[in-house]
Amino acid sequence: MKNFFDSYVVSHRENLFLNGFTIIKKKDVLTLDDYLTNISQLETNSEYFEKQLKQKGVFTLKASVQQKYKELFIDILFKSNIYELSCFITGQKLYLTNFKHYLTTGKTKELGWHRDTYFRDNKFHGILPSAYKLAIYGSDILNHDGCTAFVRGSHRIDLNNKFFDIFLSRMTRRVEKLTLNKGDSVLFNVNLLHNRLKTNYESSKRSAIIYGFALSNFYQNNYKINDNDKIINYFNKKLTQIIQW
Numbered sequence: 001m002k003n004f005f006d007s008y009v010v011s012h013r014e015n016l017f018l019n020g021f022t023i024i025k026k027k028d029v030l031t032l033d034d035y036l037t038n039i040s041q042l043e044t045n046s047e048y049f050e051k052q053l054k055q056k057g058v059f060t061l062k063a064s065v066q067q068k069y070k071e072l073f074i075d076i077l078f079k080s081n082i083y084e085l086s087c088f089i090t091g092q093k094l095y096l097t098n099f100k101h102y103l104t105t106g107k108t109k110e111l112g113w114h115r116d117t118y119f120r121d122n123k124f125h126g127i128l129p130s131a132y133k134l135a136i137y138g139s140d141i142l143n144h145d146g147c148t149a150f151v152r153g154s155h156r157i158d159l160n161n162k163f164f165d166i167f168l169s170r171m172t173r174r175v176e177k178l179t180l181n182k183g184d185s186v187l188f189n190v191n192l193l194h195n196r197l198k199t200n201y202e203s204s205k206r207s208a209i210i211y212g213f214a215l216s217n218f219y220q221n222n223y224k225i226n227d228n229d230k231i232i233n234y235f236n237k238k239l240t241q242i243i244q245w
C-alpha cells in the first residue's frame with residue numbers, strides 16, 4: 001500500500017502539477033484483470049451501447065446498463081487501490097460525479113481540443129475549483145486509435161481565450177499523445193486542454209472508462225440527474241465503508 005509521502009506518489013503529484021496529467025501503469029495498482037475481462041465482455045453486447053449523436057463511430061454505455069453494473073465500475077476503484085492512489089496524488093479527497101464508458105470503432109473524427117473548466121465571455125463553465133478525471137483504458141491505444149492527447153502544462157497557461165487555446169494546440173510543441181496498454185490509466189486536471197484524436201483505419205477499436213471527480217461532495221448534487229444518483233449514492237456508501245481518513 002502506498003502512502004502520501006512515497007516517492008512514487010510524490011513524483012506523480014509533481015507530474016500532475018507540472019503537466020496537468022500523470023499516467024498510472026497497470027502494474028502499479030492491485031489487479032485490474034477481472035475488471036478488464038468483464039469490461040471486454042460488456043463490450044460484446046452492442047445493444048448495451050448508444051451512439052453519440054454528434055460523434056460518428058463513438059458509443060457510450062447506456063445509463064440503465066451503467067446502473068445495472070454499478071458494482072463492477074465502482075468497486076474496482078477501491079479494490080485496485082486506484083481511488084486512494086488518485087487522492088494521494090492529487091492531495092485531495094475525490095468525490096465521484098459520474099462515469100462514462102466510451103467505445104470508439106472504425107474511422108472517427110477527433111473530439112476537439114477543449115478544457116472542461118474554463119472562463120469565457122464573463123462566464124465560468126464546469127466545476128470550480130477545477131476537478132480531476134481518471135481514464136482507465138480497456139484496450140491498447142496507439143496514436144492512430146483515437147488516443148487521448150493533452151497540451152502539456154496548459155492547465156497553468158490559460159488566458160481564457162479560445163484563440164490562445166488554438167495557438168497552444170497547433171503552434172507549440174506541447175502536445176502529448178498517449179500511447180498506452182490495456183489497463184493503464186491517466187489522471188488529469190480538467191482545466192488541461194485535452195482531446196481524443198481521430199482514428200484513421202476501419203479496424204480501430206478503443207475502449208476507455210472515464211470517471212469524473214469533484215473536490216467536495218457539494219457538486220455531486222448537480223450530477224444526481226437521470227438516475228445517476230444511484231451511482232453517486234453507491235460510491236458514497238463504499239467511500240464511508242472503506243476509506244477511514
Ligand SMILES: O=C(O)CCC(=O)C(=O)O
Binds near residue numbers: 133195
Ligand atoms: O476520450 C478521451 O480521450 C477524452 C475525453 C474527454 O475529452 C473528456 O472526458 O472530457
